Amino acid sequence: xxxxxxxxxxxxxxxxxxxxxxxxxxxxxxxxxxxxxxxxxxxxxxxxxxxxxxxxxxxxxxxxxxxxxxxxxxxxxxxxxxxxxxxxxxxxxxxxxxxxxxxxxxxxxxxxxxxxxxxxxxxxxxxxxxxxxxxxxxxxxxxxxxxxxxxxxxxxxxxxxxxxxxxxxxxxxxxxxxxxxxxxxxxxxxxxxxxxxxxxxxxxxxxxxxxxxxxxxxxxxxxxxxxxxxxxxxxxxxxxxxxxxxxxxxxxxxxxxxxxxxxxxxxxxxxxxxxxxxxxxxxxxxxxxxxxxxxxxxxxxxxxxxxxxxxxxxxxxxxxxxxxxxxxxxxxxxxxx
Numbered sequence: 001x002x003x004x005x006x007x008x009x010x011x012x013x014x015x016x017x018x019x020x021x022x023x024x025x026x027x028x029x030x031x032x033x034x035x036x037x038x039x040x041x042x043x044x045x046x047x048x049x050x051x052x053x054x055x056x057x058x059x060x061x062x063x064x065x066x067x068x069x070x071x072x073x074x075x076x077x078x079x080x081x082x083x084x085x086x087x088x089x090x091x092x093x094x095x096x097x098x099x100x101x102x103x104x105x106x107x108x109x110x111x112x113x114x115x116x117x118x119x120x121x122x123x124x125x126x127x128x129x130x131x132x133x134x135x136x137x138x139x140x141x142x143x144x145x146x147x148x149x150x151x152x153x154x155x156x157x158x159x160x161x162x163x164x165x166x167x168x169x170x171x172x173x174x175x176x177x178x179x180x181x182x183x184x185x186x187x188x189x190x191x192x193x194x195x196x197x198x199x200x201x202x203x204x205x206x207x208x209x210x211x212x213x214x215x216x217x218x219x220x221x222x223x224x225x226x227x228x229x230x231x232x233x234x235x236x237x238x239x240x241x242x243x244x245x246x247x248x249x250x251x252x253x254x255x256x257x258x259x260x261x262x263x264x265x266x267x268x269x270x271x272x273x274x275x276x277x278x279x280x281x282x283x284x285x286x287x288x289x290x291x292x293x294x295x296x297x298x299x300x301x302x303x304x305x306x307x308x309x310x311x312x313x314x315x316x317x318x319x320x321x322x323x324x325x326x327x328x329x330x331x332x333x334x335x336x337x
Contacts, residue, residue: 064119227251
């Protein structure tokens with residue numbers, strides 16, 4: 001099979017297209033023939049700095065394809081099923097930037113009739129967004145239609161992949177969603193994703209505009225740049241509200257206003273999907289799968305998430321595009337299905 005491999009950390013030039021034997025699934029595992037792989041920021045961050053326990057690594061956490069073979073203890077009826085894959089390469093060498101990948105069976109989730117493109121976009125962004133929408137003290141632990149009825153959610157950075165996922169999941173759950181963006185073009189994307197209100201933070205006062213919609217404050221904030229926005233976020237929470245920070249865009253240290261946070265009994269929740277509590281992650285997988293089955297989530301320009309395609313041989317360029325903060329979702333076409 002064709003696969004992208006790197007044997008040392010570094011810039012995109014360390015990524016090499018190689019021929020490898022198709023891996024055999026072990027007990028509790030499945031072999032997936034991948035059609036599309038998603039590229040996430042942690043792919044390039046991991047490529048630059050994470051250790052290589054196997055001495056080599058195929059990057060890529062997310063993807064979609066068809067189960068071709070199952071290991072011992074796995075239901076044979078899964079063979080031929082269309083699935084989406086999450087966390088393929090977390091502490092494992094077999095990522096999704098390849099024609100085939102081996103993953104634990106629980107990491108291969110039924111895709112039904114949904115597109116492989118959608119499946120490759122789900123994993124890290126949607127599971128991260130789910131955690132951000134359920135970690136607050138007064139937020140539900142499960143998402144479904146109606147779960148966020150009466151709630152107001154602020155998505156800081158509504159045109160990014162996680163921001164897009166948060167908007168879509170929150171709207172599915174019947175929340176009022178406010179999104180911030182940095183340009184008119186990104187405003188169109190956030191609106192296409194389903195945001196009820198969109199604020200251009202370069203041209204408008206975010207606190208003033210949010211309070212027009214939610215005079216008592218918001219229930220939770222999905223935050224991409226907590227270092228920049230902490231002071232603003234503290235002014236926007238209602239009592240018991242939460243700021244859920246999933247990225248360090250804009251700085252790797254944050255100063256939190258103490259007294260305003262005490263007054264509202266605010267929660268500052270930090271989110272990394274790889275190490276979140278197992279029960280919360282399992283619930284996220286279940287809920288995201290339900291949203292897919294109900295047709296509640298979409299991808300593409302019309303859903304506020306432009307797609308950028310690269311062939312497997314151009315994975316280095318795909319990584320560079322994500323590292324350069326391209327707007328939208330980068331996908332790698334790994335094989336024909």
